[in-house]
Amino acid sequence: MLDEGIVQPSESPWSSPVVLEAGLKLNSKKCLFAAQEVKILGHLVSSNGVRPDPDKIKASLLKSGVEFHWGPEEVEAFNSLKKALTSDPVLGMYDERASTEIHTDASGYGIGAVLVQIQNNVEKVIAYASRILTKAEKNYSTTERECLAIVWATNKFRPYIFGKHFTVVTDHHSLCWLMNLKDPSGRLARWALRLQEHDFDVKYKTGKKHSDADALSRNPVEEETETPDKFLAVTTNGKLWLPVIPKHLRAAILRHFHDAPTAGHLGFAKTYDRIRKRFYWPGMYRNVVRYVMHCRECQRRKSVPQRPPGRLVPIPPATAPFHRIGIDLLGRFPKSAHGNKWIIVCTDYSTRYAITKALPTAEVDEIAKFLLEEIVLRHGAPRVIITDRGAVFRSRLVSSLVDLCNIDHRFTTAYHPQTNGLTERFNKTLADMLSMYVDVEQKNWDEILPFVTFAYNTAKQETTGFTPFYLLHGREAETTLDTMLPFCPNDFDDNNITKIAARAEESRQLARVHTLRAQDKDRRRYDSKHQMVSYAPGDLVWIYTPVRKVGLSEKLLRKLREVVHVLRMKPYHDPAEQIETEDIPPKESYKGPITRSE
Numbered sequence: 290m291l292d293e294g295i296v297q298p299s300e301s302p303w304s305s306p307v308v309l310e311a312g313l314k315l316n317s318k319k320c321l322f323a324a325q326e327v328k329i330l331g332h333l334v335s336s337n338g339v340r341p342d343p344d345k346i347k348a349s350l351l352k353s354g355v356e357f358h359w360g361p362e363e364v365e366a367f368n369s370l371k372k373a374l375t376s377d378p379v380l381g382m383y384d385e386r387a388s389t390e391i392h393t394d395a396s397g398y399g400i401g402a403v404l405v406q407i408q409n410n411v412e413k414v415i416a417y418a419s420r421i422l423t424k425a426e427k428n429y430s431t432t433e434r435e436c437l438a439i440v441w442a443t444n445k446f447r448p449y450i451f452g453k454h455f456t457v458v459t460d461h462h463s464l465c466w467l468m469n470l471k472d473p474s475g476r477l478a479r480w481a482l483r484l485q486e487h488d489f490d491v492k493y494k495t496g497k498k499h500s501d502a503d504a505l506s507r508n509p510v511e512e513e514t515e516t517p518d519k520f521l522a523v524t525t526n527g528k529l530w531l532p533v534i535p536k537h538l539r540a541a542i543l544r545h546f547h548d549a550p551t552a553g554h555l556g557f558a559k560t561y562d563r564i565r566k567r568f569y570w571p572g573m574y575r576n577v578v579r580y581v582m583h584c585r586e587c588q589r590r591k592s593v594p595q596r597p598p599g600r601l602v603p604i605p606p607a608t609a610p611f612h613r614i615g616i617d618l619l620g621r622f623p624k625s626a627h628g629n630k631w632i633i634v635c636t637d638y639s640t641r642y643a644i645t646k647a648l649p650t651a652e653v654d655e656i657a658k659f660l661l662e663e664i665v666l667r668h669g670a671p672r673v674i675i676t677d678r679g680a681v682f683r684s685r686l687v688s689s690l691v692d693l694c695n696i697d698h699r700f701t702t703a704y705h706p707q708t709n710g711l712t713e714r715f716n717k718t719l720a721d722m723l724s725m726y727v728d729v730e731q732k733n734w735d736e737i738l739p740f741v742t743f744a745y746n747t748a749k750q751e752t753t754g755f756t757p758f759y760l761l762h763g764r765e766a767e768t769t770l771d772t773m774l775p776f777c778p779n780d781f782d783d784n785n786i787t788k789i790a791a792r793a794e795e796s797r798q799l800a801r802v803h804t805l806r807a808q809d810k811d812r813r814r815y816d817s818k819h820q821m822v823s824y825a826p827g828d829l830v831w832i833y834t835p836v837r838k839v840g841l842s843e844k845l846l847r848k849l850r851e852v853v854h855v856l857r858m859k860p861y862h863d864p865a866e867q868i869e870t871e872d873i874p875p876k877e878s879y880k881g882p883i884t885r886s887e
Contacts, residue, residue: 338413339380381406381413389455390492393442394502395434397427401505402442404449418445419505433476435461438506440480443487454488460499465491531569539570543580554590557581588831589849598822601815603808604710606801607639610761611668614638615675615712616660616682618651619719622734629735633659634719636712639801640760641750643715645742647735653684660690670694675709677701704833718745752807753800760800828855 321327326335331342384406392403401419405412422429426437439457443450457464496503534542546552547560561577570576581587607613615638620631629647633656636643644663648655664671674691676682678700691698701708722741727734746757747766758766824830831849 336382338382381408381415383415383449384408385453389450389453390458391439391442391446391450391455391489392458392494392499392502393435393438394460394499394506395422395431395438396503396506397434398422399506400434400438400441401502401507402438402445403501403505404446405501414501415449416446417505418442432461432463435459435464436477436480438502439464439491440483443484443489450487450489452488454490456490456492458492458494458499458502460494460496460503462493465493531567534568534570536570539576542568543577547581547584548586554584554587585852596818596820599819600821601812601819603812604638605808606804607637607673608801610639610642611637611664611671612639613673613675614664614671615709617677617709617712617716618656618679618681619716620651623731625735626732627735632719632735632738634712634716635659635664636715637757637761638711640757641711641753642757642761643719643742643745645719645738647738651681653681653686656681656684657686657690660687665694671696673697673699675699675701675712677706677709678703715745750800752804754803755800824855826855829853830855 326333328334328342332339333342387406387408390405390407392405394401399419399421401417403417404415406415407413420441422434426434429437439459442457542564543560546563547554552560552563557578560581561574564573564577604613615636617634618631619634622630622632624630625647627647628649631648631651633646633648634643635645646659646663648659674696676698681687682698682700688698706713719741722744723734723737726737726741743766747768749756753760756765829852831852833849
């Protein structure tokens with residue numbers, strides 16, 4: 290055969306010299322000569338490397354007597370076969386002349402190593418290795434675990450690297466001192482002795498570029514077990530109990546037992562009770578809780594069973610009379626004998642003095658005339674005016690008058706009359722007083738209005754401890770009865786105007802202290818029954834719109850209209866100052882009644 294040129298002479302120490310010198314005998318039936326590829330242990334070995342044997346995947350379909358069936362296993366085998374036929378070899382053949390590297394890495398779970406060679410300027414993987422850490426090894430420090438990976442890897446790949454120079458590549462920079470330890474002791478001393486038999490260098494590589502060994506040291510990702518989309522069953526003591534619902538049907542079950550008219554959008558407990566009597570799936574309790582909590586229709590209509598949101602921020606009293614006032618329109622009332630239908634109200638936040646006037650209409654000119662004649666020309670231009678967002682208060686005429694007098698016009702927030710609380714509270718008191726004196730046809734309410742307003746201004750306020758009339762004028766008002774039975778207190782016998790003025794100012798300051806004290810008491814009582822709420826940019830919130838349309842029942846109204854994102858919160862300096870977000874119209878910007886949407 291040698292003479293005929295069929296067999297070529299070889300200088301390899303792994304071929305003929307081994308056979309001849311050792312005297313081995315070969316069975317020709319079990320030998321394969323001049324082969325480019327050999328099957329060994331389910332793999333194909335060639336000069337290019339090692340790859341899986343595709344015949345192992347297709348073997349079951351080639352057996353005789355096997356009925357053809359195309360199912361999930363066959364599809365998986367077919368896809369694996371295609372991948373194997375089109376993929377490059379995973380492992381390369383070891384070349385003793387090529388430079389060798391060992392990549393190592395360690396984690397809290399295990400250690401990994403990769404034997405790599407640079408062949409033809411291409412990095413080829415020769416072998417992979419990894420193992421989990423023992424209970425004691427998991428207590429090692431990070432540096433010790435990384436060093437353990439090197440010791441274990443050199444022992445694992447010893448047949449390849451013994452007697453040859455190689456490089457250890459690690460992503461732990463502290464291991465560069467490994468071969469330069471002086472007077473090591475304990476565990477490190479033993480490892481240093483074991484590594485002295487090898488000739489190697491330690492090279493550092495950043496973690497981002499060290500992914501091969503890093504992946505081997507990690508805890509493998511647990512794959513979810515996929516079950517066929519069929520109903521299974523839970524059995525107890527051999528008895529069928531409840532059907533187990535697959536994932537793709539659970540959403541439909543939740544909708545049927547919560548959203549459907551036969552379910553009624555009831556709460557979590559009732560919804561869960563209906564489902565658990567009929568079905569089961571892992572995590573069902575948690576799924577039902579989350580579904581009911583995130584139901585949009587329930588959020589829009591149902592009230593939250595918890596303390597109301599929002600804390601009380603009182604409006605501080607002004608330092609001087611008519612520096613801060615509140616104005617509001619009250620009506621519409623039955624047309625009086627004088628043709629009036631409305632009442633315009635003004636309250637002073639310093640003295641609590643009230644000014645009222647009956648109006649035939651709620652037109653812009655009537656509002657501007659009242660503001661000019663009854664407020665500006667009689668008490669001076671106020672510094673701050675608080676009104677609602679009515680069209681008359683936002684008109685061009687009123688705005689021009691306010692700008693001309695350099696007045697800070699502040700509007701209340703939408704659906705929140707508490708922003709102008711003093712004026713709204715006086716409206717209720719005024720309506721109660723008028724109802725005591727109007728006739729059956731309610732035609733004389735405008736005739737009674739000046740009298741009940743006088744009664745309010747001359748009555749002592751529980752909050753301030755003084756009458757509004759006294760705080761404004763520095764003296765008490767005399768009634769018709771006072772003129773019939775005159776009485777002069779001793780405090781005013783001297784008719785000292787300076788002393789009277791000083792006493793009036795002292796009374797105003799004392800009234801301010803009383804007001805602040807009462808507000809603090811009210812705030813603490815209010816806050817004890819309410820919870821603090823806060824919103825940050827990016828939160829989802831509902832817009833609260835409690836407006837009942839004509840012909841619709843308020844009891845059936847959905848008060849939460851839409852969900853929006855909070856973009857920006859305006860600093861909250863004054864309760865009368867609106868808080869706006871960039872994507873919400875001003876009339877819907879108040880944060881009090883808005884509830885968070887999950």
